[in-house]
Amino acid sequence: MPDSAYPAMIDILRDFLDDLASASLDETTIGALTADLSDWRGRLEPLKAGEDERMFGRVDDVPGHGQVMCPAFAIEEQDATSVRATVSFGDYFLGGNAAAHGGAVSLLFDEVLGIPANSGPAMMARTAYLHVNYRAITPMNRPLTVTATLYAVEGRKRFVRGELKDGERLCADADGLFLELLPGQQ
């Protein structure tokens, strides 16, 4: 698979979504864009593949793993029980009043808390709950710090806490339970 070109293509797609979200469009531009996008739908449709053959979200060693669903975060530090990363919410993730959408913040926590929850050799763990507290607005288009720490393991249960900060200011925190899947569990 051409992994080398794929992350750059995803970066452009992210920039495109930010540009689209922040633009005021006239009818001519909307028509042209609709035609281009439907042309691309036609080209991609025959390439449909099963989960294991897809690249979206499955490219190792690049921020965001090659997907645009969640803001891309760059891991700065990681050990067996914790992770610290830098993230920036582009215009695509705007909620309102210059604040990031709450759902995008939750999505980020699910991804980042999932890292220490899945860092061991045991079976993969899946989110059972994710409790998010929005403490202050999450600002757009600037580097924020997101952290997650595995603080308890009880049988199959892995408890993880996380924080999203703008400098010293706490924007949101989260508490998640991840459950280790049983062998053969879907």
Ligand SMILES: CCCCCCCC/C=C\CCCCCCCC(=O)SCCNC(=O)CCNC(=O)[C@H](O)C(C)(C)COP(=O)(O)OP(=O)(O)OC[C@H]1O[C@@H](n2cnc3c(N)ncnc32)[C@H](O)[C@@H]1OP(=O)(O)O
């Ligand atoms: C941006 C996109 C990028 C794409 C990237 C792709 C590749 C990336 C690769 C790698 C990334 C790694 C990062 C991933 C992170 C994200 C993970 C997710 O978002 S997962 C999807 C969301 N979650 C579900 O869909 C779960 C749906 N629920 C279930 O499947 C089951 O409910 C499950 C497995 C969670 C538990 O079911 P049971 O049957 O195995 O276990 P039971 O018996 O119900 O519970 C066991 C114990 O846990 C407690 N428990 C279960 N759920 C609980 C809850 N919600 N609250 C409290 N306790 C709970 C129970 O009370 C029980 O406790 P007692 O043993 O009796 O003490």
